[in-house]
Amino acid sequence: MENLKLKHLRLGVNIDHVATLRNARGGMHPSPIAAALLAQKAGADGITAHLREDRRHIKDEDINALKEAIDIPLNFEMAATEEMLKNALRVVPNAACIVPEGREELTTEGGLAVAGHEAKLAPMIDQLKQAGIRVSLFVDADEQELQAAANLGADIVELHTGRYCDSPAGEERQQEARRIAHGARFAHALGLEVHAGHGLSFETVSDIAVLPEIVELNIGHFLIGAAVFTGLEDVIGQMRNLMDEARKQA
Ligand code: PXP
Numbered sequence: 001m002e003n004l005k006l007k008h009l010r011l012g013v014n015i016d017h018v019a020t021l022r023n024a025r026g027g028m029h030p031s032p033i034a035a036a037l038l039a040q041k042a043g044a045d046g047i048t049a050h051l052r053e054d055r056r057h058i059k060d061e062d063i064n065a066l067k068e069a070i071d072i073p074l075n076f077e078m079a080a081t082e083e084m085l086k087n088a089l090r091v092v093p094n095a096a097c098i099v100p101e102g103r104e105e106l107t108t109e110g111g112l113a114v115a116g117h118e119a120k121l122a123p124m125i126d127q128l129k130q131a132g133i134r135v136s137l138f139v140d141a142d143e144q145e146l147q148a149a150a151n152l153g154a155d156i157v158e159l160h161t162g163r164y165c166d167s168p169a170g171e172e173r174q175q176e177a178r179r180i181a182h183g184a185r186f187a188h189a190l191g192l193e194v195h196a197g198h199g200l201s202f203e204t205v206s207d208i209a210v211l212p213e214i215v216e217l218n219i220g221h222f223l224i225g226a227a228v229f230t231g232l233e234d235v236i237g238q239m240r241n242l243m244d245e246a247r248k249q250a
Contacts, residue, residue, distance in 0.1 A: 007215050009243050010045035012075055012197070013236065014220025015066075019057035021224075032058065033065045035224075035232060040072050042236035046094070048218045050077035051087060053101060060087070067091050075136070075218065080112070085124050089131050096128050097136040097158055097218075111140035111160040115148040125152050136195060141183025150190040157187050158195040158218065161208055165199030177207045188213035202226075202242060209246035217243065 018035040022028065036047045047070050049058045067074055073094035078084035079101035088096045098121070100112045114121065114137055121137075128135050136156035139145040140163075149157050164176035180196065187194045196208050197218035208214065219239065226235040 007212065008045075009209055009214065009247050010216040011043070011236070011240060011243060012046040012048045012195075012216055012218040013039040013044040013223060014048040014050070014077075014197075014218055015039065015224070016048075016050050016057045017221055017224040019059070019062060023057060032062050033069050036066055036070050038232050039236055040070055042233040043240050044072060044236060046073040046075055046216070046218075048075040048077060048097070048220065050099065051084065053079060053081065053083070063087070063091050063093075067093065076133075077138075080117075080121060080124060085127060088128060088133060092131055092133060095134040095136050095156065097138055097156075098124070099138040109162070111142070111145060112138050113145075114139060114152065115144045118148065118152060122152055125154060129153065129155075141180045141186075143183075143186055146183060146187045146190060146192070150187075150192055154192065156193040156195055158197055158216075159183050159187070159214070160198050161196050161200055161204070162198040164208070165201065165204045169203075173204075174207075180208065181211050184211045184213040202238065205239065205242050206246040209243040210250050212250040 015032045015035045018030050018032040022030055049066060051058050051063055075095045075097055076088055076093035077097045077099050078088055080098050098112055125135050134155045136158050137149045137154045138158045139149060141159045146157055159180055164173060164180055167173040167176050184194045193215060194213045195216040196214050200217060200219045201222040223235050
């Protein structure tokens, strides 16, 4: 059995909300590309960006520029649409993470419905994989969804930590953490690479980082928000330390 404890926990920094801030005034500042380069310098293992259908934050030209600028892997979050598939095949990111997308939602509210939607997802996953793009599915820690992801040949599942982070601290949040822990073990046993993300902060990261099957966390909103006060390098450094400390307990 592989020694999970030795696996480095990667930090993917999501820079969408640097673009949100830029778009508030419609100009060039602050630049999500500059943020990505700073994140890379501060120790991020990857950069994540979500090109939404409504282009509310990241724009097409940002994705092109990111791909050119960074030396670490680009994780391209996309809805399961023909338009986004074309974008992914044009950009050829390291990984494409398929997420559900509701036009009215403030953020990605729940995991992707994989079970029951195999006929729609299978050709998309095949085309991405044929282009050399690793395929990740953003799902709830639910056995049925994880099994469906494995059956479809996904390389990765990213477990949705939103409900865990939104739960009040205490037993309710711990129950959610146990659900994610079970999902991580289940997915790993199916041969899937396991990532996690959504809503993670200094307060909530440790109980997820401690799970040995999880090899990557994708974190955005909290880091960008906290960076307003102490800077991106500082918050990435603090998050990195918390992740490393938790990992030692795994
Ligand atoms: N992972 C996925 C698949 C997401 O859709 C998001 C939000 O774009 C994140 C991680 C990051 O979530 P947050 O911005 O709350 O840290």
